[in-house]
Amino acid sequence: MELKEKLRILADSAKYDASCSSSGSKRSNDGGIGNAAFSGICHSFSSDGRCISLLKILMTNACIYDCKYCINRKSNNIKRAIFSPEEISSITINFYRRNYIEGLFLSSGIIKSPNYTMEKIIETVKLLRHKYKFNGYIHAKAIPGASEYLIKELGLLVDRLSANIEFTSNDSLKLLAPNKETKKAEDIMNYIKLSKSRKFVPAGQSTQMIIGATKETDYDIISKSENMYNNYKLKRVFYSAYISVNKDNLLPTLEVPPLRREHRLYQADWLLRFYNYKVNDLLDKNNPNFNILLDPKADWALRHLEEFPKEINKASYYDLLKVPGIGVKSAKRIILSRKHFKLDYNDLKKMGIVLKRAKYFITCNNKYFISENYFNKNFIKTNLILEDKETINNNISQLSLFNE
Amino acid sequence: MNNIYIYNNNFISLLNLINILIINNTKPDNIKQIDYNPTLFDNLIKLNIDNNENIINIIIKNTSKNILKTMYYLYLSRDDNKELIIYYFYKNSLKYKDNIYSMRNLKCVSEALKISQYVSRENHKFKGFTRFKELKNNILYAEINPTNNIIYILAIHFKKRLSNEYFIIKDITRNIFSIYDKKDIYIVNGDNFRLYEESHKSDFIEDLWKEFYKTIGIESRKNNRCRMNFMPKKYWKYIVEMSDEI
Numbered sequence: 273m274e275l276k277e278k279l280r281i282l283a284d285s286a287k288y289d290a291s292c293s294s295s296g297s298k299r300s301n302d303g304g305i306g307n308a309a310f311s312g313i314c315h316s317f318s319s320d321g322r323c324i325s326l327l328k329i330l331m332t333n334a335c336i337y338d339c340k341y342c343i344n345r346k347s348n349n350i351k352r353a354i355f356s357p358e359e360i361s362s363i364t365i366n367f368y369r370r371n372y373i374e375g376l377f378l379s380s381g382i383i384k385s386p387n388y389t390m391e392k393i394i395e396t397v398k399l400l401r402h403k404y405k406f407n408g409y410i411h412a413k414a415i416p417g418a419s420e421y422l423i424k425e426l427g428l429l430v431d432r433l434s435a436n437i438e439f440t441s442n443d444s445l446k447l448l449a450p451n452k453e454t455k456k457a458e459d460i461m462n463y464i465k466l467s468k469s470r471k472f473v474p475a476g477q478s479t480q481m482i483i484g485a486t487k488e489t490d491y492d493i494i495s496k497s498e499n500m501y502n503n504y505k506l507k508r509v510f511y512s513a514y515i516s517v518n519k520d521n522l523l524p525t526l527e528v529p530p531l532r533r534e535h536r537l538y539q540a541d542w543l544l545r546f547y548n549y550k551v552n553d554l555l556d557k558n559n560p561n562f563n564i565l566l567d568p569k570a571d572w573a574l575r576h577l578e579e580f581p582k583e584i585n586k587a588s589y590y591d592l593l594k595v596p597g598i599g600v601k602s603a604k605r606i607i608l609s610r611k612h613f614k615l616d617y618n619d620l621k622k623m624g625i626v627l628k629r630a631k632y633f634i635t636c637n638n639k640y641f642i643s644e645n646y647f648n649k650n651f652i653k654t655n656l657i658l659e660d661k662e663t664i665n666n667n668i669s670q671l672s673l674f675n676e
Numbered sequence: 677m678n679n680i681y682i683y684n685n686n687f688i689s690l691l692n693l694i695n696i697l698i699i700n701n702t703k704p705d706n707i708k709q710i711d712y713n714p715t716l717f718d719n720l721i722k723l724n725i726d727n728n729e730n731i732i733n734i735i736i737k738n739t740s741k742n743i744l745k746t747m748y749y750l751y752l753s754r755d756d757n758k759e760l761i762i763y764y765f766y767k768n769s770l771k772y773k774d775n776i777y778s779m780r781n782l783k784c785v786s787e788a789l790k791i792s793q794y795v796s797r798e799n800h801k802f803k804g805f806t807r808f809k810e811l812k813n814n815i816l817y818a819e820i821n822p823t824n825n826i827i828y829i830l831a832i833h834f835k836k837r838l839s840n841e842y843f844i845i846k847d848i849t850r851n852i853f854s855i856y857d858k859k860d861i862y863i864v865n866g867d868n869f870r871l872y873e874e875s876h877k878s879d880f881i882e883d884l885w886k887e888f889y890k891t892i893g894i895e896s897r898k899n900n901r902c903r904m905n906f907m908p909k910k911y912w913k914y915i916v917e918m919s920d921e922i
C-alpha cells in the first residue's frame with residue numbers, strides 16, 4: 273500500500289480522539305531536533321475548527337476488539353493498514369522540520385494483545401527519541417491492560433500519556449466495549465499519578481469521555497471528571513460528542529453529534545479547574561443536565577441572583593470570577609488596577625474588560641449600568657440567551673483547545 | 677508647527693533619542709524614522725544622537741527588563757504612532773516601574789500593552805503557521821506575511837528547535853529575510869539579497885501533509901467560521917494546506 277493511502281486510513285481512524293494539545297512540557301533541544309513549547313502551539317485548524325498541533329494517527333486500525341461505538345472495531349468491513357515504526361518516525365520528522373506539527377500523538381488499535389501493542393508503540397517512540405534525537409512533543413496512548421513495566425518505559429520517553437475512560441460507569445463500558453474495564457484505565461491513571469520522577473510524563477496525563485452514546489447525565493459525567501481530577505491529578509479531561517459511525521441497536525442514532533452539550537461540559541470543566549466551583553454548585557440529582565441555552569456560569573448566577581450585583585471596587589477575586597463574562601485574566605487585572613485607582617465603567621473598557629455579559633451582574637462605584645429597576649431575572653436572562661446564541665456558533669470548539 | 681524628532685531607523689537609536697528627550701524635558705509632538713515625509717506643518721529636528729548600545733542597560737536600570745521587552749515589541753509593531761507610544765510608555769514606566777502593567781486605565785498604557793500583545797500574539801501564531809519547504813541544498817525556506825515585523829523574534833524560536841538546520845524566512849510584505857546559519861541569525865534586506873535556489877517541483881512530504889489535513893477534519897462537525905476565527909484568511913496564502921482553498 274502506498275504511504276499516502278496508509279496515512280489517510282490511519283489519520284481517518286484516529287481523528288475522533290478529541291485531544292490534540294501540545295502544552296505542558298518544557299523539553300529542550302540538546303543537539304537533536306525539536307523542543308516543546310510550554311503553552312503549546314496550534315499549527316493549523318481543520319475544517320471543523322479544531323486545532324491541529326500533533327500528527328494524530330493510529331499505528332494500526334486492525335483491532336482485535338469490537339467496541340460498538342468505534343469505527344475500527346473488528347466486525348466492521350473497512351480498509352485496514354499498519355504503519356511500521358520507521359514509517360511513523362520518518363513522517364513525524366519530516367513534518368516537524370517543515371513546521372507542520374509540534375510532534376506526534378500515537379495511538380493504536382489492539383494488535384494481538386495489549387502488551388504487544390504497547391511494545392510496538394514503545395519501539396516507535398524510542399526510534400524517534402534515540403535514533404532521530406527528536407525532542408518535540410510526544411503524546412502516546414497507554415493501552416489498558418498492558419503490564420506496568422511497559423507503562424513505565426513508555427512514560428519515560430513521552431511528554432504525555434493518556435488512557436481513555438470512555439464512559440462514567442463500568443456497566444456502560446462493558447455493554448459497549450466487551451473487552452474493556454473501567455478499572456484497567458484507572459489503574460494506569462493511578463500508576464502515572466504515583467510516579468515521582470520528573471522525567472516521567474512531564475506534561476501530565478489526560479483522558480476522554482464519549483458524550484451522548486449512553487444514558488449518563490451531565491451530572492454523572494462532570495462528577496466523574498471532578499473525581500478523576502482529584503484522584504489522579506489529571507491535566508485534562510476531554511469530552512467527545514458521540515458521532516454515529518456504526519449501526520447498533522445498543523447505540524442511539526444521532527443525526528448530528530451533540531456539540532452544544534459537549535461545549536457546555538467543557539465550560540463546566542473549566543469552572544471546576546480554574547474557578548473553584550464544585551460539581552454540586554452547578555448540578556444535582558434533580559437538575560442533572562446543563563441548560564443548553566445558557567452557559568453554566570450564567571445559569572448559576574441567575575439561580576443565585578441574590579449574590580449580585582458585585583461591586584467591582586470591592587468584590588474579592590473569587591467573587592469577581594463568579595461574574596459571567598469575567599475570566600481569570602480580567603479578575604486579576606481588576607484586582608491589580610483598583611489598588612491604584614477607583615474603577616468606573618470607562619476604566620473597565622480601557623482595561624480591555626468585555627462588559628457585554630458582565631454588565632448585568634456588577635456595579636461600578638455602586639452604579640448599575642442602567643436603571644436598577646432592570647436588575648431582575650427575566651430581563652437579564654433574555655439578554656444573555658440572545659448573546660450566547662451569537663457567540664456559540666463562532667466558538668463552539670474553542671474551549672476544547674484552551675491551554676492548560 | 678509640530679516638532680518631529682528624527683531617529684536612525686533602528687531600535688537603539690530610538691531609545692537613545694527618547695532618553696535624551698526625557699533628560700532634557702522635551703515633549704515631542706511626534707518621533708519618526710529618518711525617511712519620514714514631512715507635511716507643511718512639520719518641523720523636523722535631528723538631534724545629535726549616538727548609537728550607543730549601552731542605552732539598553734540604562735533603560736533596564738531605570739525600569740526593568742520586562743519594560744524594555746514591551747518597548748521592543750512596540751517597536752516591531754506596524755502602528756503609525758508607535759514611537760510616541762513608546763515614549764509615553766517609558767516616561768510613565770520611570771515613575772511606576774513594573775506597576776505600569778496594572779495601570780491599564782491610563783490610556784497610553786492600555787494602548788501600549790494592547791499593541792505589544794498584538795505583536796506577541798502574532799508571533800505566537802506564526803510559530804504555528806510558518807511553513808518551510810526544502811530547497812535543493814537542504815536549506816529550509818519559508819515565506820510569511822505578518823502584519824507586524826516579527827521576523828527576528830520568530831527566528832529566535834526556530835533557532836532553538838531547528839538548531840541543526842539552515843533556514844531562511846522571508847517577510848513578503850517588508851521584503852526582508854532572516855537567515856540562520858546553524859549559529860547566528862542575520863536580518864538582511866531583500867534589496868541586497870537574492871535567493872537563486874529552487875525548491876523541488878513535486879514535493880512528496882507536502883502532498884502527505886495535505887492529505888493528512890484533508891482527512892483529519894470531521895465532516896459532521898464542520899465549522900468554517902470557527903476555523904476562520906483561529907486562522908484568518910489573510911494568512912492562508914502562505915499556509916501550504918490552505919493555499920489551494922483561496
Ligand code: SF4
Pocket residue numbers: 335336337338339342343344345346380381382449
Ligand atoms: S480497542 Fe475498541 S475503541 Fe480502540 S480501536 Fe479497538 S475497537 Fe476501537
